[in-house]
Amino acid sequence: MHLKALAAVLLACASAGVAAQAPIVIKFSHVVAPDTPKGRAAERFKALAEQMTRGRVKVEVYPNSQLYRDREELEALQLGAVQMLAPSLAKFSPLGVKEFEAFDLPYIFPSKAALYAVTEGRIGRGLLRKLEPKGITGLAYWDNGFKIMSANKPLLKPVDFRGLRMRIQASKVLDAQMRVLGAQPLALAFSETAPALRDGVVEGTENTPSNMFTQRMHETQKHLTVSNHGYLGYAVIVNKKFWDGLPGELRSTLEKAMAQATAYEKTIAQHTNDAALESIRRAGTTTIHTLSPQQQAEWRRAMQPVHAQMEERIGKDVVQAIRREVA
Numbered sequence: 001m002h003l004k005a006l007a008a009v010l011l012a013c014a015s016a017g018v019a020a021q022a023p024i025v026i027k028f029s030h031v032v033a034p035d036t037p038k039g040r041a042a043e044r045f046k047a048l049a050e051q052m053t054r055g056r057v058k059v060e061v062y063p064n065s066q067l068y069r070d071r072e073e074l075e076a077l078q079l080g081a082v083q084m085l086a087p088s089l090a091k092f093s094p095l096g097v098k099e100f101e102a103f104d105l106p107y108i109f110p111s112k113a114a115l116y117a118v119t120e121g122r123i124g125r126g127l128l129r130k131l132e133p134k135g136i137t138g139l140a141y142w143d144n145g146f147k148i149m150s151a152n153k154p155l156l157k158p159v160d161f162r163g164l165r166m167r168i169q170a171s172k173v174l175d176a177q178m179r180v181l182g183a184q185p186l187a188l189a190f191s192e193t194a195p196a197l198r199d200g201v202v203e204g205t206e207n208t209p210s211n212m213f214t215q216r217m218h219e220t221q222k223h224l225t226v227s228n229h230g231y232l233g234y235a236v237i238v239n240k241k242f243w244d245g246l247p248g249e250l251r252s253t254l255e256k257a258m259a260q261a262t263a264y265e266k267t268i269a270q271h272t273n274d275a276a277l278e279s280i281r282r283a284g285t286t287t288i289h290t291l292s293p294q295q296q297a298e299w300r301r302a303m304q305p306v307h308a309q310m311e312e313r314i315g316k317d318v319v320q321a322i323r324r325e326v327a
């Protein structure tokens with residue numbers, strides 16, 4: 001064979017070999033710190049996926065909005081720039097899927113058990129299927145926990161919210177929740193929240209203790225109230241074309257890895273939030289208030305109108321199915 005032709009054949013063989021060995025890369029982008037329920041579960045999924053596929057899949061986790069902020073990451077997933085995300089259920093309406101905002105309804109879940117009955121049952125599966133026409137496959141629900149409220153004044157009664165500029169996630173239900181309290185909601189990306197609190201763009205916010213602590217929001221919030229008035233959780237989602245294009249046996253191994261990471265996530269979520277609340281307490285920057293049963297009842301009454309206001313938007317069927325499931 002001519003020397004040049006031989007060289008070309010050798011080069012082609014070598015690059016085919018490299019291609020055969022190159023792992024499939026899953027870029028997993030998220031917006032929170034590594035030391036949160038989501039951050040820790042993403043790392044656990046990476047470890048499990050890489051080990052269970054014997055290195056055929058490599059998972060690159062990008063925390064803290066390193067790659068994309070809230071809204072951009074959904075676009076990046078649809079375009080295939082990243083393969084996996086776990087956005088909060090409050091952030092799906094830009095895709096035209098408003099039903100997930102049911103999870104934002106104040107006091108809709110009386111307990112974690114009631115929540116799991118929804119996410120792990122027929123309703124949860126049905127909601128994930130609504131993502132398919134958007135080019136997205138829903139794999140699992142991950143927990144964070146129930147939210148607390150913070151500001152630079154004690155928030156003990158609904159009237160205490162009057163006029164306060166409060167950061168919310170971009171959910172119309174959360175917008176309505178703040179408005180019925182008389183506050184002024186401002187939807188900001190998660191990465192903008194701690195700076196906005198620091199600079200006084202907003203005066204208060206709601207989130208879970210783990211999100212507040214890891215973003216050091218407590219350092220600029222003098223008071224927080226353990227109100228547990230609403231829930232923050234996630235859907236773990238992948239680009240459907242990418243997922244469907246994986247070899248079947250690899251996909252089912254990754255599904256097993258996801259199931260294990262999800263089980264792990266559930267065992268750490270509450271504990272991670274309890275520990276974060278304790279760390280905030282120890283930091284000494286923030287007075288932590290708990291509500292008496294009467295105050296709880298007052299908050300619940302004040303926020304109740306949000307259900308009727310938002311039922312139409314979310315979808316009556318979904319809201320009523322959830323209510324029946326948790327009753």
Ligand code: LMR
Nearest residue numbers: 031032088169189190207
């Ligand atoms: C927020 O924006 O407050 C949360 O959705 C962040 C997160 O992913 O937990």
